[in-house]
Amino acid sequence: MLLEAGWMDGLMFWAMLALLIYVFAVNTISSLHKYYLAFHAIMLMWPLSQWILHTSDQMILRQIASYAGLISLLSLGPCWVLFARLFTKPLYPLSRGAMGLIAAPVLLFVPVIVLKPEWWFDLSALPVTSGQVGWLFGLYILAISFYFILATSDMLRVIRGASSSMQRQQIILLLIGIAIFACCTCFDLIYNVLLEGHVAKRYGITSLGVVLSDLFIIYVIQRYRVLDIVSIARREVVDTMTAGVVVVDGQDIVIDVNRGMHVFFPVRKGVLLPMKEILGLIPDSTEREEVWTQYYFSPYEHLDTEIHIMFQEDVKPSYVSLHISPIYDDNKRWVGRLLTFHDVTQLRVMVEQMNQKNTTLFERNLELIHIQQELQYANQKLQEMAITDPLTNCYNRRHLLEQMEEKVPTCVSSHQPFSIVLFDIDHFKTINDNYGHVVGDEVLSFVSNIVRKELHHSDIFARYGGEEFVIFMPGVNAQEAYSTAERLIDLIKSAMPTIASEAIMVTVSIGWVAYEGQELSLGDDVRSWILALLGEADRHMYEAKSNGRNGIRPRLAIEEEDKQVSLDAALPRHSALEASASREKR
Structure with a gap:
């Protein structure tokens, strides 16, 4: 008879134990798993207590099982509420105070169940077959009903306000599980307690409800991966941010x-x-x-x-x-x-510090740029001073020779013409003797300014030494060079600078040479060839001085009939240049 009465509860106990083993066999253990373990252990306690109650011959075991069953059934109420809140945590969280209030009825009923069993029903002949239900048992049933109503209301609220269909489906499945459990419990209460003696007993109904509700919980856990370690870890990550x-x-x-x-x-x-x-x-x-x-x-x-x-x-x-x-x-x-x-306070502070450093760096860069510009300007000035005559602002002899060494071979190799005009201020020593060297310097500057205005940007105008000046004109043929020389003769003579309220007559004597693009061999020593060329122009200049000054040598004759220009006297002869180069070397 005992085996007949307890086989259903025993079977449900082993089913609950198997489900517990299954859950923890396929999931990674975490804090959330521990919550489920406690809930499942409490659910497991009811079928175990009923199995012992109906199968054991020892009175003490049956009494302990009776106490444990009553406590576990009452504890399932707050467990369902807390577990429902676990699924609805984002919407309806519980504070620690609220959790304490929910657990308070269980804590109050436990000592009463253990210490005052006569307040519940007669336990003299367990299992209970003819005990009279006490008034406190009614409060017990009301407490359990309150828990399940509270859990159900929470779930219904979540179903109405869930933000996703997945959460809604989870809560609906849990609600079905708790409804099945509630129905089985009510049927067991009515059939086996209130109608006791009127109908035959049906054991294991509440245990069956526990197992069915747990199946729904496990389905939700597995289907929606509620206990998934990744989801839990993601939550932990968010919480630790x-x-x-x-x-x-x-x-x-x-x-x-x-x-x-x-x-x-x-x-x-x-x-x-x-x-x-x-x-x-x-x-x-x-x-x-x-x-x-x-x-x-x-x-x-x-x-x-x-x-x-x-x-x-x-x-x-x-x-x-x-x-x-x-x-x-x-x-x-x-x-x-x-x-x-x-x-972002620290970030803002770092950004402000970086901005200040950037501002300081920018200011220092500006200072460095300013210093660099000053150095560049100073280097430019030094370079100009190195190649410029300080009195007349013309190029000096060294720069003239460097430029001619670079440009003359290019003109000769490409058969492009070039001309050299060399002039000397007439009677310059007399001007220095009569007016002093200061006036002589002013005359040099005066003449160089007149000449500079008449030259092309490609011409190189240099002070060759003392009162002698040289104009190197690349790309200029003999006729153009002669025209320039004539124009300079007239401009300088007509200018007549006024010094100390006295007009001074200034004239120049010019000698010139021109290359017209004919075949010519410069040899290996280009500088010597250039010096010979300058020597040829210098010789022509002295010819002009010997012929009364204020003139040009050689003269360029243009016949009126055929307008042919006689350039023989102006063209540099190679043999003559070689002889001049030899004199320069001596």
């Missing part, structure tokens, strides 16, 4: 919040997020109005702004970056927002 993370629904009710958020604002789940106060911390009034408008009238847009928070009095406000993103459900419907708060 230094940034504050808040999830709100469409009415700004806080659905979820991580631990890092308490550094910025004391936000609790299930309360209204004070967005007006948060957005009021934006320092710029214009930006504050824009963000406020976008937040309430454009909920589908991403927002980025910065707020200032005073964590301590008499301390500069901290800079906090606020990012707001919309949240959509599986059907692409907008259901809420995700707000993240990042303390």
